[in-house]
Amino acid sequence: MLGPNRTSTSEFILIGFSTFPQQLLPVFFLLFLLMYLFTLLGNLLIIATVWSECSLHTPMYLFLCALSISEVLYTVAIIPRMLADLLSAHRSITLPACAGQMFSSFTFGFTHSFLLTVMGYDRYVAICHPLRYNVLMSPRGCACLVGWSWAGGSVMGMVVTLAIFQLTFCGPNEIQHFLCHVPPLLKLACGNNVPAVALGVGLVCIMALLGCFLLMLLSYTFIMATILKIPSAEGRHKAFSTCASHLIVVIVHYGFASVIYLKPKGPHSQEGDTLMATTYTVLTPFLSPIIFSLRNKELKVALKKTFLSKLHSSGT
Template sequence: MNPRNDTEISEFLLLGFSEERALQPLIFGLFLSMYLTTVLGNLLIILAVCSDSHLHTPMYFFLSNLSFVDICFTSTTVPKMLWNIQTQSKVITYEVCITQMYFFVLFAVLDKFLLTVMAYDRFVAICHPLHYTVIMSPRLCALLVLVSWILSALHSLLESLMVLRLSFCTDLHIPHFFCELNQMVLKLACSDTFINNVVLYLVTGVMGFFPLTGILLSYSQIVCSVLRISTTGGKYKAFSTCGSHLSVVSLFYRTCLGVYLSSTWTHDSQTGAFASVLYTVVTPMLNPFIYSLRNRDMKRALRKLLCNTLSPQ
């Protein structure tokens, strides 16, 4: 018997990773530790940038914004999953599901824009060092972040409004640990999703293509500029200034590509859920370590912050 159409649905069921009760404490402990590490690590980055006047530059301004977005990004999914495990409930209301989906898309797209802005910042710093302070003025930096927020919010709002027009079936089981857009639109809707699919792939393609193109263009110019440097030491110094950012970009896009390929090549929803952990939890958790371990100024600022915090007054 086919599931009937029901436009008055009030809740979904998040299936998570496993039905085994014995595994729930392990999953809870693992995700709680990763979430706390993510929040603490990114919060330390923000505090270090704010407290050290040497880090009041465009590069670290964008980095602190990226850390804030990473905290918010992870907080849209993990706390609800931890709450469901703790209360032994899989329920998420329709309103909370739509809200979670909105903020998830918002911060995911915002991550891409901020990484693109940071690539542009490195391009100006290496290819136009004499004009860096003039080009990357505080006004332009604030404008770039503001535009990134606005575009991300509009994209997320469009996707959410497209979901609100749909009606859903009585089979409301989401084979994921959060309300992921594709799982809701493509798997659970009873109404026609053709327009949603067109908008989803068109807008997602545009929002993915232009940031990635901007990053690739910026680094192609950086590479060409660095290769023109005659000394080995000069080349190393130039590459070292963007090594951390390049590592984060590589990690973010490789995990996103892994999620896309896993959803394309396999119909196993559990595989997609596990792959999503890479960019929703693991990547935001690793970003602070990458920037702190590969950046001398950041390590100095973090040591200064910790010493000031732990030393008696």
């Protein structure tokens, strides 16, 4: 029950980049727009290439295709709204729209983490158990792994969103962020159950992400142990090259996430926190297709083949 001087909030104001000098906002808009378009183009090109090239119809590229889809949906859930707010004086967002954005960002964000974990397991099986690879990574098994990743992401998105939006928001309605994110929303919530919800949501998210990280760490521990046993340097290089792009993406993914979520408590400027948040929401998705395209020889050849054939067909 709300007290006599408390009213439930029906919409929020996304502060975002409004604290920056106004002359910088068009620069940010152009920079983030170009990065967003490149992210979309890169991921859609990967999806189209994997779909059209029969040689890439393998578990590794199936997982990469699913990862690209989750990345496209994740950026679509966040960046268009952020770009619109950069050039708008009216930055309000309704409660249902805020809940929808939170559900989408958490669903696709956690799906991304689960798929990276599955890709780590795929590389572990390929390098440590090559003779059993076709059995352990059968088409049905791969489809189940992708399906469970998406289901897990959806459950995480639903749990977090329901936990946050069953709270009552009263008083100030300014979200100190450019998207509906958990920590700034918790600051606007009122009621005795806010600390319990904050602790519960934090534990669920940390356990899920830490579980993914530890599974990937375990996979790569076995992978490195197996690679070091390969007698020839060429064999070691060939084995490592099959998982190098995935490993780099994992380091970038968790590196930027840890910088944001594990930064020490204390006073932080709004501008610094906002720019730091863009490393995870804009920069990481931007880098991912670049890393996979440049570090994966098979994909790079297929991309060139697909792209050149499209240019040739359009030219004729």
